[in-house]
Amino acid sequence: MESLKDRGTEGQIIITMALMISILLAGLSYVYSQNLLAGTETSITQLNFPKNEIRDLRRIAIEELTDYASEPSSFLDRAKELDRQITTLYALHGAYASIDVFDIKRSVVGGQESITSFMVRIVFSNTEVEYEETISVQLT
Amino acid sequence: MMTLEGVIAAVLILSVAYFLFQSTMIISPVSDEVVYVQMRQYGQDALTIINSQTGAEDTLQYALKRINSTYTPYELLNSLEKLLPDYTDFNLQVYYVNMTTNEIEVYNITNRIPTSTTVTASTYLVIRNGNSLMIPPSSSIQQALRVPMPMSPYCWR
Numbered sequence: 001m002e003s004l005k006d007r008g009t010e011g012q013i014i015i016t017m018a019l020m021i022s023i024l025l026a027g028l029s030y031v032y033s034q035n036l037l038a039g040t041e042t043s044i045t046q047l048n049f050p051k052n053e054i055r056d057l058r059r060i061a062i063e064e065l066t067d068y069a070s071e072p073s074s075f076l077d078r079a080k081e082l083d084r085q086i087t088t089l090y091a092l093h094g095a096y097a098s099i100d101v102f103d104i105k106r107s108v109v110g111g112q113e114s115i116t117s118f119m120v121r122i123v124f125s126n127t128e129v130e131y132e133e134t135i136s137v138q139l140t
Numbered sequence: 141m142m143t144l145e146g147v148i149a150a151v152l153i154l155s156v157a158y159f160l161f162q163s164t165m166i167i168s169p170v171s172d173e174v175v176y177v178q179m180r181q182y183g184q185d186a187l188t189i190i191n192s193q194t195g196a197e198d199t200l201q202y203a204l205k206r207i208n209s210t211y212t213p214y215e216l217l218n219s220l221e222k223l224l225p226d227y228t229d230f231n232l233q234v235y236y237v238n239m240t241t242n243e244i245e246v247y248n249i250t251n252r253i254p255t256s257t258t259v260t261a262s263t264y265l266v267i268r269n270g271n272s273l274m275i276p277p278s279s280s281i282q283q284a285l286r287v288p289m290p291m292s293p294y295c296w297r
Contacts, residue, residue, distance in 0.1 A: 011145030018149030
């Protein structure tokens with residue numbers, strides 16, 4: 001049996017080593033490019049995800065409507081006007097948003113009308129996210 | 141005697157390296173994206189802090205109820221400058237639905253020129269009973285506003 005030192009086999013070792021280095025390079029480059037892609041995807045998702053838009057919508061819906069409920073006579077009108085403005089402003093950036101009030105419960109105590117509870121449906125949708133939530137707001 | 145094998149090996153490694161560099165070097169502006177995300181987060185946090193009903197002079201609510209051609213909200217702009225990193229330049233705008241024309245209008249609180257590396261944070265709020273461009277004293281109805289803040293870092297100019 002011939003040893004590796006013999007003529008004719010050292011050349012094969014060089015070629016084999018080159019092949020191994022090539023495979024290693026390809027593997028490393030694959031991992032590297034996957035890493036870059038993951039980073040890009042993550043940042044794009046973070047930039048596009050409308051977390052704050054939805055949070056603002058919820059905050060406005062609950063805070064404002066609770067406040068308007070102190071005047072039962074104009075409550076629905078103001079809620080509708082708020083919905084109209086919010087829808088217009090959100091539409092400016094390619095999203096649909098709406099605040100719908102329904103199931104308003106009123107009570108009359110001593111001739112004075114007041115709202116005791118209402119339901120509000122919050123809808124937000126854009127090309128990536130669809131969000132819908134129905135909240136029951138209890139007053140008093 | 142190994143010259144031929146050496147040359148073949150070298151050509152193999154070089155061609156693989158060339159092929160890989162050509163295919164992966166396309167995606168390079170990753171560091172930009174990371175900076176964008178971070179800046180937007182800073183901006184969003186800053187806007188969340190100043191978007192409050194406390195009645196302090198540096199809140200959006202206080203400033204936007206009073207803003208007109210004679211009132212400039214220096215306290216608000218000062219607070220934003222302190223909240224944002226030193227290298228950041230920002231603009232502050234207000235979008236609102238004009239009640240009479242029913243169209244969306246823009247008011248620029250600051251007028252800096254945006255650069256190509258601008259990233260925008262924004263917030264929504266509602267104001268009532270004010271004396272400003274968006275909400276005149278006679279208006280009894282609320283006004284919803286969108287406040288975008290385009291930001292760009294100095295060092296990229």
